[in-house]
Amino acid sequence: MQHINSERELKKLLDLAVMSSLIMVSNGAEIFRAEDVAEIILKAVPEVTHADSYCFPTGVFVTAEFDDLPTTAFKKVRPEGYNLIKIEKCNSLSRRFVETDLSIEEALKQAKEIFYGKGPSLRQISISASLACSTFAVLFGGGIWDFCAAALSGFLVSTIIYNLSRFSLTFFIENFIGAFFSALIAVTLNKLGFKNSVDYTIIGSIMILVPGFPITNAARDIFSNQYMSGIIGITKAIFQAFAIAAGVGIVLKVVG
Amino acid sequence: MKLFFEFIVSMISVFAFTFFFNAPRRAMLFSGIIGGLSWVIFKLMLPITGSYLFSGFLASLFIGLSSEACAIFYKMPATMFIMPALLPLVPGAGTYYSMYYLINEDAKNAHLAITQTIYLIISLAIGIVIASVITRLVRVYFRSIKKNLKK
Numbered sequence: 001m002q003h004i005n006s007e008r009e010l011k012k013l014l015d016l017a018v019m020s021s022l023i024m025v026s027n028g029a030e031i032f033r034a035e036d037v038a039e040i041i042l043k044a045v046p047e048v049t050h051a052d053s054y055c056f057p058t059g060v061f062v063t064a065e066f067d068d069l070p071t072t073a074f075k076k077v078r079p080e081g082y083n084l085i086k087i088e089k090c091n092s093l094s095r096r097f098v099e100t101d102l103s104i105e106e107a108l109k110q111a112k113e114i115f116y117g118k119g120p121s122l123r124q125i126s127i128s129a130s131l132a133c134s135t136f137a138v139l140f141g142g143g144i145w146d147f148c149a150a151a152l153s154g155f156l157v158s159t160i161i162y163n164l165s166r167f168s169l170t171f172f173i174e175n176f177i178g179a180f181f182s183a184l185i186a187v188t189l190n191k192l193g194f195k196n197s198v199d200y201t202i203i204g205s206i207m208i209l210v211p212g213f214p215i216t217n218a219a220r221d222i223f224s225n226q227y228m229s230g231i232i233g234i235t236k237a238i239f240q241a242f243a244i245a246a247g248v249g250i251v252l253k254v255v256g
Numbered sequence: 257m258k259l260f261f262e263f264i265v266s267m268i269s270v271f272a273f274t275f276f277f278n279a280p281r282r283a284m285l286f287s288g289i290i291g292g293l294s295w296v297i298f299k300l301m302l303p304i305t306g307s308y309l310f311s312g313f314l315a316s317l318f319i320g321l322s323s324e325a326c327a328i329f330y331k332m333p334a335t336m337f338i339m340p341a342l343l344p345l346v347p348g349a350g351t352y353y354s355m356y357y358l359i360n361e362d363a364k365n366a367h368l369a370i371t372q373t374i375y376l377i378i379s380l381a382i383g384i385v386i387a388s389v390i391t392r393l394v395r396v397y398f399r400s401i402k403k404n405l406k407k
Contacts, residue, residue: 009282028277028339029335030335033333039373041329066317071386079303082276082277083277084274084277084278084280084283084335084336085279086278087333087335088280088334091332091333119278120278124278125274125276127275128275128276129272130272131268131269131271131275132269132272132276135266135269135272136344139265139344140349150276203352206348206352207349210348211348211351212346212347212348213346215347215377216380216384219377219378219381220381220384220385222381223381223385224385238351238355241351241352241354242355242359244355245353245355245356245358245359246359248352250362
């Protein structure tokens with residue numbers, strides 16, 4: 001059981017709670033889970049009489065009452081994309097914090113290590129994206145030619161997106177460029193005498209871009225009383241789909 | 257035979273997505289199997305029930321329940337399994353097609369694609385939510401039994 005005695009220690013505890021919420025939200029966990037993690041960490045300390053957490057896809061708020069005085073911490077979320085292993089590490093960190101005698105400082109150090117840890121490498125991203133795109137092209141009804149074309153296009157598009165993400169453009173531009181190139185590759189291969197169908201290749205290779213999971217997650221948020229987060233998620237997903245459709249549409253209008 | 261082929265293909269795609277999302281290595285095998293099975297359930301139920309809504313709901317209910325079971329077994333959050341496994345079902349192509357028809361001012365197809373996408377999204381979300389509610393109820397029930405035994 002951890003104890004806090006001073007304002008300074010309370011602030012460290014708050015930092016730990018807000019940090020773990022931030023890891024959860026920025027790596028793609030559900031909103032209610034991010035709120036839960038912060039509240040569980042705060043309530044593990046008996047001196048904290050009341051704990052609240054309020055998370056958005058764009059920011060996290062955590063507040064704790066100690067000595068009859070509320071203190072609040074806030075952090076802004078910079079979206080990083082999905083990285084499930086960080087969510088798992090953060091979850092097990094909060095579990096260890098509650099169940100064992102892990103000190104607040106040590107836990108805070110570990111949380112920062114998780115947060116600033118490296119994401120997946122380019123090789124991992126591009127190979128898995130090419131495999132995912134090609135299998136999706138087959139799953140939606142394509143043949144062996146679509147498999148090969150979508151694999152090539154998925155590999156190239158994920159490489160392009162990975163390199164673009166360094167410049168921290170907005171998600172709209174990134175998706176537009178990704179969809180533009182995937183359509184361009186599909187049409188070019190077709191014109192070069194590859195026997196792939198343009199439709200199946202495009203739908204397979206934009207599978208890594210389309211916001212299918214975020215929009216389902218947003219609907220889940222709304223069903224579990226997180227209206228604001230749900231609205232934010234749905235709005236983002238609609239604009240993302242718009243960017244992808246525009247990127248593909250331009251190529252098909254001009255060439256196809 | 258065709259279903260078995262689709263099972264293998266969707267399983268491989270879910271595996272690929274677990275790598276893409278950098279999931280923990282321990283979670284990969286089961287999310288692949290869950291994803292493949294849920295696709296088979298979706299495809300099997302589609303001609304029987306005749307509605308996207310209900311077959312999507314059944315498939316996502318299966319995903320939710322088995323993912324919660326895996327989550328308890330591996331002591332990980334259930335998202336680890338739900339997220340990759342849901343990807344073949346999720347209407348990513350549907351959102352793209354609805355926007356594409358809207359841009360091309362193809363009102364008839366746009367209407368069809370949008371309604372189908374919204375139905376599928378809502379049924380998938382309801383399936384996952386109901387699965388998590390069921391697990392929560394079961395947990396509360398077992399906890400109360402344990403307390404009674406201790407007394």
